[in-house]
Amino acid sequence: MPEGAIATKAVMIWINGKAWSVREGSVVSAAMLAAGEPCRKSVSGEPRTALCGMGICFECRAVIDGVSQQRTCQVVCRDGMRVDTQS
Amino acid sequence: MISKAKAQHADVLVVGAGPAGMAAAIAAATHGCRVLVLDDNAAEGGQIWRKGIAATPDRSESKVRDTRQATLRTAFRKSGAKLLPGRRVVDAPRQGILRTIVDTPAGPIAESFAWDRLILATGARERFLPFPGWTLPGVVGAGGLQALVKGGYPVAGKRVVVAGTGPLLLAVAAHLRHDGATVVSIAEQAALRRLVPFAASMWSHPAKLKQGIRYRRALADVPYRIGWWPVAVEKASSGILVRLTNGKHTVAEHCDLLACGFHLVPNTELAELVGCKLNGGAVEVNEQQQTTVAGIFCAGEPTGIAGLDAALVQGEIAGLTAAGQTQQLSALSRKRAKEIAFGQRLNAAFRLRPEVTLLSAPDTIVCRCEDVTFSRLQGHASWTAAKLQTRCGMGPCQGRICGPAVQSLFGWRPTSVRPPIFPVPISAFGNNDSDSLEELTVFQETQ
Numbered sequence: 001m002p003e004g005a006i007a008t009k010a011v012m013i014w015i016n017g018k019a020w021s022v023r024e025g026s027v028v029s030a031a032m033l034a035a036g037e038p039c040r041k042s043v044s045g046e047p048r049t050a051l052c053g054m055g056i057c058f059e060c061r062a063v064i065d066g067v068s069q070q071r072t073c074q075v076v077c078r079d080g081m082r083v084d085t086q087s
Numbered sequence: 088m089i090s091k092a093k094a095q096h097a098d099v100l101v102v103g104a105g106p107a108g109m110a111a112a113i114a115a116a117t118h119g120c121r122v123l124v125l126d127d128n129a130a131e132g133g134q135i136w137r138k139g140i141a142a143t144p145d146r147s148e149s150k151v152r153d154t155r156q157a158t159l160r161t162a163f164r165k166s167g168a169k170l171l172p173g174r175r176v177v178d179a180p181r182q183g184i185l186r187t188i189v190d191t192p193a194g195p196i197a198e199s200f201a202w203d204r205l206i207l208a209t210g211a212r213e214r215f216l217p218f219p220g221w222t223l224p225g226v227v228g229a230g231g232l233q234a235l236v237k238g239g240y241p242v243a244g245k246r247v248v249v250a251g252t253g254p255l256l257l258a259v260a261a262h263l264r265h266d267g268a269t270v271v272s273i274a275e276q277a278a279l280r281r282l283v284p285f286a287a288s289m290w291s292h293p294a295k296l297k298q299g300i301r302y303r304r305a306l307a308d309v310p311y312r313i314g315w316w317p318v319a320v321e322k323a324s325s326g327i328l329v330r331l332t333n334g335k336h337t338v339a340e341h342c343d344l345l346a347c348g349f350h351l352v353p354n355t356e357l358a359e360l361v362g363c364k365l366n367g368g369a370v371e372v373n374e375q376q377q378t379t380v381a382g383i384f385c386a387g388e389p390t391g392i393a394g395l396d397a398a399l400v401q402g403e404i405a406g407l408t409a410a411g412q413t414q415q416l417s418a419l420s421r422k423r424a425k426e427i428a429f430g431q432r433l434n435a436a437f438r439l440r441p442e443v444t445l446l447s448a449p450d451t452i453v454c455r456c457e458d459v460t461f462s463r464l465q466g467h468a469s470w471t472a473a474k475l476q477t478r479c480g481m482g483p484c485q486g487r488i489c490g491p492a493v494q495s496l497f498g499w500r501p502t503s504v505r506p507p508i509f510p511v512p513i514s515a516f517g518n519n520d521s522d523s524l525e526e527l528t529v530f531q532e533t534q
Binding site: 008022023024025026027029030031033034036038042043044046047048049050051052053054055056057058059061069073074076077 | 127128129134140175212213215222224225226227228230231232233234235236238239240241354452455456457458482483484487488510512
């Protein structure tokens with residue numbers, strides 16, 4: 001590990017059925033952007049990802065553990081969490 | 088579903104735990120007030136001091152700022168003010184009461200807070216302007232990308248174009264580079280003839296000047312195009328292609344991400360909801376940060392974009408006044424005036440050029456919640472008319488993103504704010520809640 005680096009544990013989540021490892025403390029919208037998976041499909045079917053990153057724009061809404069309309073930028077990844085693109 | 092709990096009481100209720108809210112809470116709590124602080128985020132600090140899980144310790148921040156941040160966090164924790172994180176304020180059902188939603192493992196819960204004095208420190212958000220391709224994945228806010236990186240997005244190795252306007256662009260670019268991104272270029276739409284006098288006036292703010300120079304030095308080899316702006320983004324075989332122009336020439340940059348924001352807009356929705364008067368898009372306050380409503384104060388960016396130092400001094404003034412400690416204010420009011428003057432110069436320097444409000448093609452989406460295109464908005468007399476005809480601004484962001492955009496594009500005035508000011512899941516309210524919301528923005532349960 002490089003000097004000064006902060007060790008962080010990995011957390012495993014499922015994004016659209018794909019296993020994805022993130023650093024502990026990561027927010028779900030960041031994980032989805034890194035995984036290349038859209039958070040939601042817009043009303044006309046466009047893929048969308050996080051825009052504002054601070055809970056205002058609602059572009060990063062996705063389905064977390066079966067609950068829809070979650071602002072993924074305000075939710076921290078938990079081990080085993082299932083996240084799906086909201087359509 | 089929950090049973091209705093009795094409202095928690097605060098002598099001073101602060102909404103927003105960014106620098107202004109923290110400063111206000113410290114001032115009021117250390118003078119004996121029972122202070123509760125509500126914030127939508129998981130921790131105090133606001134957007135500017137959002138805590139990150141960055142892989143490398145942050146050495147790029149100014150020493151001055153780091154010390155101040157640490158000092159304020161410590162003072163906040165010791166002050167006796169109680170932070171209630173994860174709460175978004177959704178309405179004010181009665182005089183002196185705010186209602187919030189908090190997400191819990193058992194589902195969303197509604198809570199009520201009663202206040203004697205209320206301090207609004209709701210901060211600001213980025214202004215976004217539509218242009219072809221701005222809804223593509225890979226286009227994010229400038230502050231938005233910084234928040235995502237702090238939230239664990241691995242930006243190392245990514246190629247990023249930073250564009251738009253405002254001092255945030257340089258700060259974001261410097262942080263992205265620090266975290267291992269390749270900053271391809273920076274495009275600042277402001278005209279050089281506006282930036283030069285602004286820069287020249289910075290001698291009276293040496294700490295800000297030093298930080299600006301530090302950011303610029305960190306980016307010394309990155310093309311920094313003043314008087315350039317983004318016109319379109321297209322999907323490329325890998326990543327995206329960003330087209331930038333200065334009105335005469337155009338360049339196309341291939342990258343993974345476009346970090347794009349056009350300065351900041353005050354978050355005034357809650358202030359409007361509780362009846363505070365606005366002036367020029369910002370909450371009107373007097374020298375003691377009192378709004379036009381008795382007992383309600385406002386501090387920081389909602390009163391006009393002026394940055395961190397303004398937020399800190401205004402927060403302290405609001406907290407002291409709310410605690411009845413007005414004898415200490417004269418030294419603070421000089422600092423306040425100086426920082427407000429800085430804010431006015433800042434906003435003049437980074438004023439939008441007309442060209443950036445004319446970028447939309449007919450099929451460019453303006454309202455991202457409802458996918459309303461530019462052509463559907465043309466010809467309406469007002470935002471109210473456009474809302475009724477097109478649903479522009481009627482989605483879950485409630486016009487927070489498209490509102491400032493249509494104001495810039497069409498000159499439409501914002502419409503009045505109605506509760507709830509954030510969408511509320513219906514399950515948060517039990518049947519026995521007598522304060523039922525007048526008009527619910529209820530999410531459809533699709534799963």
